[in-house]
Amino acid sequence: MKIKKDYLLAPGPTPVPPQVASAGAWPLIHHRTPQFRAIIKEVADGLKYLFQTKEPVYFMSASGTGMMEAAVANLMSPGETMIVAEGGKFGERWSEIGKAFGCNVVITKVEYGKAITPKQIEETLQKNPKARAVFTQLSETSTGCVYDVEAIGKVVSKTDALFVVDGISGLGAEPCYPDKWNIDCLLTGSQKGVMLPPGLGFITVSTKGWKKVEEAKCPRFYFDLRAYKKSLEQDDAPWTPAISLLFQLHEALKLIKSETMEGMWSRHAWLAEATRAGMKGLNLELFAERPGNILTSVKTPSGLDGEKIVQIMRDDLGVSIAGGQGSMKGNVLRIAHLGYMDRFDITTALSALEFALKRQGHAVKLGSSVAAAEEILWKDPK
Amino acid sequence: MKIKKDYLLAPGPTPVPPQVASAGAWPLIHHRTPQFRAIIKEVADGLKYLFQTKEPVYFMSASGTGMMEAAVANLMSPGETMIVAEGGKFGERWSEIGKAFGCNVVITKVEYGKAITPKQIEETLQKNPKARAVFTQLSETSTGCVYDVEAIGKVVSKTDALFVVDGISGLGAEPCYPDKWNIDCLLTGSQKGVMLPPGLGFITVSTKGWKKVEEAKCPRFYFDLRAYKKSLEQDDAPWTPAISLLFQLHEALKLIKSETMEGMWSRHAWLAEATRAGMKGLNLELFAERPGNILTSVKTPSGLDGEKIVQIMRDDLGVSIAGGQGSMKGNVLRIAHLGYMDRFDITTALSALEFALKRQGHAVKLGSSVAAAEEILWKDPK
Numbered sequence: 001m002k003i004k005k006d007y008l009l010a011p012g013p014t015p016v017p018p019q020v021a022s023a024g025a026w027p028l029i030h031h032r033t034p035q036f037r038a039i040i041k042e043v044a045d046g047l048k049y050l051f052q053t054k055e056p057v058y059f060m061s062a063s064g065t066g067m068m069e070a071a072v073a074n075l076m077s078p079g080e081t082m083i084v085a086e087g088g089k090f091g092e093r094w095s096e097i098g099k100a101f102g103c104n105v106v107i108t109k110v111e112y113g114k115a116i117t118p119k120q121i122e123e124t125l126q127k128n129p130k131a132r133a134v135f136t137q138l139s140e141t142s143t144g145c146v147y148d149v150e151a152i153g154k155v156v157s158k159t160d161a162l163f164v165v166d167g168i169s170g171l172g173a174e175p176c177y178p179d180k181w182n183i184d185c186l187l188t189g190s191q192k193g194v195m196l197p198p199g200l201g202f203i204t205v206s207t208k209g210w211k212k213v214e215e216a217k218c219p220r221f222y223f224d225l226r227a228y229k230k231s232l233e234q235d236d237a238p239w240t241p242a243i244s245l246l247f248q249l250h251e252a253l254k255l256i257k258s259e260t261m262e263g264m265w266s267r268h269a270w271l272a273e274a275t276r277a278g279m280k281g282l283n284l285e286l287f288a289e290r291p292g293n294i295l296t297s298v299k300t301p302s303g304l305d306g307e308k309i310v311q312i313m314r315d316d317l318g319v320s321i322a323g324g325q326g327s328m329k330g331n332v333l334r335i336a337h338l339g340y341m342d343r344f345d346i347t348t349a350l351s352a353l354e355f356a357l358k359r360q361g362h363a364v365k366l367g368s369s370v371a372a373a374e375e376i377l378w379k380d381p382k
Numbered sequence: 383m384k385i386k387k388d389y390l391l392a393p394g395p396t397p398v399p400p401q402v403a404s405a406g407a408w409p410l411i412h413h414r415t416p417q418f419r420a421i422i423k424e425v426a427d428g429l430k431y432l433f434q435t436k437e438p439v440y441f442m443s444a445s446g447t448g449m450m451e452a453a454v455a456n457l458m459s460p461g462e463t464m465i466v467a468e469g470g471k472f473g474e475r476w477s478e479i480g481k482a483f484g485c486n487v488v489i490t491k492v493e494y495g496k497a498i499t500p501k502q503i504e505e506t507l508q509k510n511p512k513a514r515a516v517f518t519q520l521s522e523t524s525t526g527c528v529y530d531v532e533a534i535g536k537v538v539s540k541t542d543a544l545f546v547v548d549g550i551s552g553l554g555a556e557p558c559y560p561d562k563w564n565i566d567c568l569l570t571g572s573q574k575g576v577m578l579p580p581g582l583g584f585i586t587v588s589t590k591g592w593k594k595v596e597e598a599k600c601p602r603f604y605f606d607l608r609a610y611k612k613s614l615e616q617d618d619a620p621w622t623p624a625i626s627l628l629f630q631l632h633e634a635l636k637l638i639k640s641e642t643m644e645g646m647w648s649r650h651a652w653l654a655e656a657t658r659a660g661m662k663g664l665n666l667e668l669f670a671e672r673p674g675n676i677l678t679s680v681k682t683p684s685g686l687d688g689e690k691i692v693q694i695m696r697d698d699l700g701v702s703i704a705g706g707q708g709s710m711k712g713n714v715l716r717i718a719h720l721g722y723m724d725r726f727d728i729t730t731a732l733s734a735l736e737f738a739l740k741r742q743g744h745a746v747k748l749g750s751s752v753a754a755a756e757e758i759l760w761k762d763p764k
Contacts, residue, residue, distance in 0.1 A: 006409065013410040013625055024406035024626050027388065028395040028579055030702045061445050061581045062604065065621040069604040078601075100603040191622060197410055199443045199581050199624030219460075219601060221482040222444065222451040239447040240573060242581030242624075243395055244406050320412045 013191040014339030037235040046253030058228040061242040064168040064189030067201035070223035077217035078102035085116040089142035118151040133162040138170030146292030153182035173268040184209035268293035270381035271337035274373040278350040281372030295336040312356040319352035343377040395573040396721030405629040419617040428635030440610040443624040446550040446571030449583035452605035459599035460484035467498040470524035476517040500533040515544040520552030528674030535564035555650040566591035650675035652763035653719035656755040660732040663754030677718040694738040701734035725759040
């Protein structure tokens with residue numbers, strides 16, 4: 001049988017750079033040692049740079065959903081009102097967590113693919129003056145829509161409410177300045193822009209947020225930020241940390257520092273622009289109202305099944321992209337350009353998409369999307 | 383500077399076999415694919431074998447403490463009574479988690495190093511007839527004491543209470559039969575007998591336990607066993623799983639199956655017997671009343687600082703063992719023989735201990751502990 005090479009272009013997990021991957025196989029060292037504390041110290045510095053914040057950033061052994069629970073459990077008390085911006089599956093997850101913890105969840109909704117507006121948040125805050133926090137995404141991974149978090153932050157900062165942003169798919173690809181943008185809690189996972197395998201989560205809280213952490217009444221232990229704070233002050237972790245993933249994080253943060261955050265953002269913007277150009281070359285319609293640097297979502301051409309396209313690309317051509325989730329299933333294709341990605345990942349993804357569409361009988365002019373993308377990719381990012 | 387080889391003989395993290403380590407560097411594949419579901423299916427079978435249970439075993443991205451929280455949050459409601467057997471730091475952790483979740487924690491205590499008796503549990507259950515569950519350890523890692531979980535299970539099974547066992551350091555090294563021994567919830571972490579890096583936890587619940595999971599009122603989302611059950615029935619995980627650690631688990635379970643559980647237990651018993659013989663050869667006094675197959679704890683010889691011994695062994699000789707935790711700090715030395723360990727790991731640890739004691743001015747006859755251990759180790763395990 002013919003050798004098949006595999007390419008990962010889904011919005012998480014994303015490809016891991018070889019020097020980061022190999023650190024996952026390093027011999028373990030014990031975590032309660034000066035040797036490991038030196039690594040934690042450097043990782044903590046690197047995470048502050050990644051998050052562009054002066055506040056400490058905590059790492060936990062958990063997926064991104066664990067970080068979302070950490071945000072709710074540490075910032076809310078049962079019965080308190082939380083406003084959730086729901087524009088996709090991950091907005092909905094905020095609501096589910098809030099309900100599980102007995103919060104009064106007020107949902108402000110937009111259609112899948114559309115962006116939550118600052119105006120919408122402002123009106124919801126006015127109707128719910130006792131709301132303790134507003135929960136949103138930087139990028140709603142399920143639709144590919146990026147929210148104007150800076151503008152929403154301005155609106156929230158005029159109230160007593162806290163502003164909580166799930167940056168799980170966005171951080172590293174989209175500019176985000178929590179300290180300047182009035183974000184009180186920002187979190188992400190490891191398997192997206194940070195270029196690691198899944199299994200680690202990261203979270204930071206503003207001074208305003210910390211006051212609430214001390215008072216919040218939701219029960220919590222594993223995700224209790226107070227335990228992480230006390231430990232990190234001694235370059236330590238409260239529970240046995242995921243040592244091999246931390247070795248990998250240590251390596252990934254070196255790469256991030258060397259490219260710089262500005263460099264990462266402009267590389268992602270360039271890859272996104274090329275992908276959108278490629279989609280235009282194929283006459284595919286963008287799905288997201290505010291498409292971002294993370295992934296490009298398009299509507300499946302009518303008469304075709306998006307799930308089948310994803311399957312052909314993955315099983316026959318070796319290129320993993322994502323389809324739609326929930327009610328978007330079959331109707332949306334999502335190609336990520338997130339993390340350890342360069343120009344030929346985009347041409348590969350677009351070629352594979354052309355092939356899958358053609359194999360399904362769709363009228364495709366071979367090379368049309370690649371040629372359109374190449375108009376962007378032959379030069380370096382700005 | 384002289385090359386220094388490092389040896390990990392602490393009770394977690396434990397050494398990772400090379401074929402398991404290298405799987406930590408494998409290219410990631412997407413988790414929502416038939417390819418990854420095939421791995422989950424095999425891992426789920428392997429975990430049932432590891433746990434010696436017919437019930438499904440769930441894997442989560444978290445440390446062992448996360449699994450302890452999962453047990454409390456899924457099996458208790460706020461205000462309900464839980465009995466905790468406290469014989470060390472990890473017994474105390476059960477109490478802390480119970481308190482964080484608003485349970486009425488009834489503590490039955492024994493001195494550090496002693497074993498909780500079935501009689502003690504029986505009396506505490508009689509005094510607290512409304513107790514919903516009894517929480518204990520299979521092995522209290524902080525003291526090296528193994529509890530008679532089979533006998534305790536018999537006592538608990540005469541009541542309506544559930545029996546919850548933290549097998550974090552014990553599973554794989556000590557025989558444990560949850561189905562036969564009336565254990566309603568058994569859990570462990572990845573970095574002990576399972577021979578993986580830390581970052582994964584495993585948990586199983588009996589039919590009796592599941593009735594309580596459905597009714598329990600503690601808030602939970604990330605650790606909600608109902609979500610894991612629903613997913614695992616489709617060879618899936620509810621949140622993005624720690625893919626690289628699951629690749630490693632897949633490899634480790636192959637090794638475990640090949641050695642068999644009976645083989646693992648007898649190897650650990652053999653290594654433990656040799657280590658105890660070595661300690662006797664050095665005239666060191668065992669600390670634990672019921673020393674197990676996991677680790678051997680001894681009292682630091684009078685006049686010496688245990689922390690200093692640990693430091694010399696680690697920093698000067700390259701051999702990581704553990705000292706005492708909390709009030710045991712400085713007074714206890716703990717050498718683990720857990721996970722990926724063979725005879726020469728024991729002779730190495732004992733040599734290093736001889737050297738560190740001698741370097742601290744203790745009267746040591748060089749070779750005395752190694753010779754004593756060799757009397758056990760020259761033959762194969764029974």
